[in-house]
Amino acid sequence: MATDIRSTSWVNTNHPAPAQKPPASEVGVVGWLRTNLFSGIGNSLLTIATLIVLYFIVANLGRWLVNAYWEPIWVNRKLFAVGQYPLEQLWQPALVLLMVSLLFGLSTGRWGNIMRNLGVGLGALLLALALIPIGLQAQMVMAASLGLLLAGYLSGARVAISSRWLAVAWVLSLPATFVILLGGINLPRLGVTSNFAPLVQSNLWGGLMLTMLLALVGIAVSFPIGVLLALGRRSNLPVVKVFCVGYIELIRGVPLITLLFMGMTMLPLFLPGNWGNPSQLVRAMTAITLFSAAYLAENVRGGLQAIPKGQYEAADALGLSGFDKLRFIILPQALTKVIPAIVGQFIGLFKDTSLASLVGLLELVAVGKAVIQQPAWLGVTGGVAKEVYVFVAFVFFIFSFGMSFASRKLESKLGFGKR
Amino acid sequence: MTSSTLPNQRPPFYRDTRTIAIMLQVLFLVVVLAIGWFLYNNMVTRLAAGNTAAGGALSWSFLSQTAGFGISEGPTFRPEESYGRAYVVGVINTLRVAVVGVLLATVLGLLAGIARVSNNWLLNKLAMVYVEIFRSTPLLVQLLFWYVGVIAALPPIQEAAPLGDLGYLTNRGMYLTWIFPTETGRALTWWLLGGIIVGVAVAWLRRRQLERAGVPGSGALAGVAAFALVVVIGYFVAFSASQMPATTAYELRRGDRGTLFEDTNGNGAFDLNLDRPLAYVPITLYGADGQVVASGMTNGDGAFRFIDLPAEATRLEWTTPAPLVLSEPQRQGFNFSGGISVTPEFAALLLALVVYTGAFIAEIVRAGINAVNKGQWEASRALGLNTGATLRMVVLPQALRVIIPPLTSQYLNLVKNSSLAIAVGYPDLFNVSRTIVNQTGAEVQGILLVMATYLTFSLITSLFMNWYNKRVALVER
Numbered sequence: 001m002a003t004d005i006r007s008t009s010w011v012n013t014n015h016p017a018p019a020q021k022p023p024a025s026e027v028g029v030v031g032w033l034r035t036n037l038f039s040g041i042g043n044s045l046l047t048i049a050t051l052i053v054l055y056f057i058v059a060n061l062g063r064w065l066v067n068a069y070w071e072p073i074w075v076n077r078k079l080f081a082v083g084q085y086p087l088e089q090l091w092q093p094a095l096v097l098l099m100v101s102l103l104f105g106l107s108t109g110r111w112g113n114i115m116r117n118l119g120v121g122l123g124a125l126l127l128a129l130a131l132i133p134i135g136l137q138a139q140m141v142m143a144a145s146l147g148l149l150l151a152g153y154l155s156g157a158r159v160a161i162s163s164r165w166l167a168v169a170w171v172l173s174l175p176a177t178f179v180i181l182l183g184g185i186n187l188p189r190l191g192v193t194s195n196f197a198p199l200v201q202s203n204l205w206g207g208l209m210l211t212m213l214l215a216l217v218g219i220a221v222s223f224p225i226g227v228l229l230a231l232g233r234r235s236n237l238p239v240v241k242v243f244c245v246g247y248i249e250l251i252r253g254v255p256l257i258t259l260l261f262m263g264m265t266m267l268p269l270f271l272p273g274n275w276g277n278p279s280q281l282v283r284a285m286t287a288i289t290l291f292s293a294a295y296l297a298e299n300v301r302g303g304l305q306a307i308p309k310g311q312y313e314a315a316d317a318l319g320l321s322g323f324d325k326l327r328f329i330i331l332p333q334a335l336t337k338v339i340p341a342i343v344g345q346f347i348g349l350f351k352d353t354s355l356a357s358l359v360g361l362l363e364l365v366a367v368g369k370a371v372i373q374q375p376a377w378l379g380v381t382g383g384v385a386k387e388v389y390v391f392v393a394f395v396f397f398i399f400s401f402g403m404s405f406a407s408r409k410l411e412s413k414l415g416f417g418k419r
Numbered sequence: 420m421t422s423s424t425l426p427n428q429r430p431p432f433y434r435d436t437r438t439i440a441i442m443l444q445v446l447f448l449v450v451v452l453a454i455g456w457f458l459y460n461n462m463v464t465r466l467a468a469g470n471t472a473a474g475g476a477l478s479w480s481f482l483s484q485t486a487g488f489g490i491s492e493g494p495t496f497r498p499e500e501s502y503g504r505a506y507v508v509g510v511i512n513t514l515r516v517a518v519v520g521v522l523l524a525t526v527l528g529l530l531a532g533i534a535r536v537s538n539n540w541l542l543n544k545l546a547m548v549y550v551e552i553f554r555s556t557p558l559l560v561q562l563l564f565w566y567v568g569v570i571a572a573l574p575p576i577q578e579a580a581p582l583g584d585l586g587y588l589t590n591r592g593m594y595l596t597w598i599f600p601t602e603t604g605r606a607l608t609w610w611l612l613g614g615i616i617v618g619v620a621v622a623w624l625r626r627r628q629l630e631r632a633g634v635p636g637s638g639a640l641a642g643v644a645a646f647a648l649v650v651v652i653g654y655f656v657a658f659s660a661s662q663m664p665a666t667t668a669y670e671l672r673r674g675d676r677g678t679l680f681e682d683t684n685g686n687g688a689f690d691l692n693l694d695r696p697l698a699y700v701p702i703t704l705y706g707a708d709g710q711v712v713a714s715g716m717t718n719g720d721g722a723f724r725f726i727d728l729p730a731e732a733t734r735l736e737w738t739t740p741a742p743l744v745l746s747e748p749q750r751q752g753f754n755f756s757g758g759i760s761v762t763p764e765f766a767a768l769l770l771a772l773v774v775y776t777g778a779f780i781a782e783i784v785r786a787g788i789n790a791v792n793k794g795q796w797e798a799s800r801a802l803g804l805n806t807g808a809t810l811r812m813v814v815l816p817q818a819l820r821v822i823i824p825p826l827t828s829q830y831l832n833l834v835k836n837s838s839l840a841i842a843v844g845y846p847d848l849f850n851v852s853r854t855i856v857n858q859t860g861a862e863v864q865g866i867l868l869v870m871a872t873y874l875t876f877s878l879i880t881s882l883f884m885n886w887y888n889k890r891v892a893l894v895e896r
Contacts, residue, residue, distance in 0.1 A: 036538070036539070036540035036541075037539060037540055037541060039538060042806075043538065043539055046537075046539050046542055047539055047541055047542070050539070050541045050542045050545060051541065053545075054541070054545060236440070237440055237443060237444045237447070238444070239444040239447055239448055240443075240444065240447055243447070243451060250870070250874070252877075253831075253870075253873055253874040253877040253878075254835070254869070254870045254873045254874065255835035255836065255838040255849070255873060256835075257838045257839065257841065257849065258838065258849065258866065258869050258870060258873070261853070261866070262866050265856075265862050265866075266462075266862060266863065266866060268465070269461065269462045269465045269466065269862070269863075270458040270461055270462055271461055272461050272464075273461070273464060273465060273468065347555075351555075351556070351557040351558070352557070354557035354558075354559040354560060355559060355839075357559070358559075358841060358842060365557070365559060365560055365563070368560075368563075369563075372567070382572055383567075383571075383572075385563075385564075385567040385568045385571070385572075386564065386567075386568035386569075386572070389560055389563055389564040389567070389568050390564070390568075392560050393556040393557075393560045393561070393564065396555065396556045396557055396560065397552065397555045397556050400554075400555035400556070401551060401555040404555065
């Protein structure tokens, strides 16, 4: 008798067996250990070897950290922050910090993206400094900066601030910083001298403040030069092209330190005799800017090359002039693409400013050297060099790693480098 | 047929893009030249006003003047030699640290980069911590840390404990056991050279043979074996033929020191530039009553010196040495003799450059390996290759194409970064050039010389790496 296929007697009407848990060796801590540390004999041996190495590193490092003598850093915290800037005029750097925090907050709210990541980092840093008892006034400044950062963020996110005005404010903040730190304007050669506070000459500026200033000026002032050089390198005019290629390759082929020494000793030679000698800070900044411009040009060139030919052709078809084509079509796209590269370059430049200590500027590393030499620590066995350099490295690390982390977050968000 | 008649007139010449292009370039050139002339003119005026030792004019004659300063490392340099030669010594010192640095940084970077893609979580994270710490802090700070914080904190020479048979680490430098060719081992140089030629030839032949047979593999192993064979034969030939020069003589001064040399002119005295000193020859010193007072070995320059002898030595005997000798550093008062020494400056600079550049290379290697399609790993696994073979034969050859260009710029960075030597006083080319400039006032010439040298290095490295890149590049139709 043929089975009636409509009968459902072959269907198992029992409830399906409950799913069993995966074996303990595949999930949880044990499973994780098995996949990541002990997946085979070779892997297990590697893990054990690494553990032994790690033990020695951690044990020695831990012993050193516990016994290290951190007094010199704590005592000299003002020196590390602003150098020999007069104590009673510290409200001027504080003002700059407040200004930058506000601008940062506004930009974070307005633009988001990498600014948001950097803004979060800055906020965390300000919060930490406000909580550590570095000094009541300093803590209050940090707290106020944090407040301005938050206020700026909230208003930037709610109120439609013109992006252009914000950019203009950023550009103006640089000369403003110089005026505030100097305590006025002092250009005797042009006959302009006016001040709102006793002038603080740039040879008294130092510490982290100077390091930041060197890096920021380096990247900001070199930006227009770098863009022009990049455009020149891709120009059809052979004379312009040869000049730009020559400049870029010449600068990239020599170490920054040669340019710094050149700026220190040769820059005054290039100026007319009656102009006097520019200050050490200006000389170092000139060298760093000329150096940075060549690298920036190469980064911008990368962005320019990434723009499809069709964009140029479409702009031509629209009848845009050469300048308008760059201004409205090419540069906005190219510069957006190279933001991560420029952040990377800024990190490099930030680290490279340490070389300014070799030509007599009192930036972070030079302050460290000076602290090591202080007579108060002569009695410490083994000296305090390790502690001081570890601290200086730590400060650089916080900023560099923070910035590169923010940039990487942005890259993964934009989908760069993803396949 | 009517066609719209375009007015067949050329635009006025000042609207012609070709004319505009030429005009723009002329304008650009004029502006650049004007600025250049302005700067140059100011410089000449100021130089003429100042009274530098170089005498205002941009003369290069200072290069042949007597330097008057010594250089502590590298090829022997005496103060009575010229500035030009001092600079050459500086260039050699830069190359010394750069070449060793590039090799070691590549090894470290490769290992750390492979660790960064390892499945082993612990190793992976350890490599990550290394990379992030050393990439995110300035090289100068690292250099000063190694130099002032680590090397200067090592024990002084008197208290240094030996590292087994390897040597000593002190705050005045590292003293390491090393193999040296002795007086009878000089012929080995030719055997080494011959070994290299034979090795390369055998490797090439072996590769061709393998290619013809269609077997994968390289001829490197055969080449190395051939090289080793030639060198070993050379050693035994040199060993059996070893004899001391017939005119071997010695000079003994103050009963404890002197020189062993080949007395070419037969006058019995050591003449610095005429007689040839005999290196690493075993010697025994005898006192007046014939008892042995000391035994040891001459130095690399044929000299010997003993301290705290029980009696004054009056006579010396030598024996024929083996072609190669293992020389261990031995403490002699406030110094070491024997072995090779590495100065703290060199050690710190090398360490800093290698650790810093290694971190960057590790990231490049990681990116390169990640750029190889995952399917390549899986396919190679499916073929039954293990991880090592997969890496060596499938992944790394493909990753190299991605790795080479950024690696080149890291090598160039290392060479340029070696100029930080000035921070610890290692006499590299930049440091030497600053000394020269400070003494002669030839500021402009000094900078030009240094820039030209670094540009030459960059050019040579780029050319070599471009050639290598072409070799490993994907061969397409």
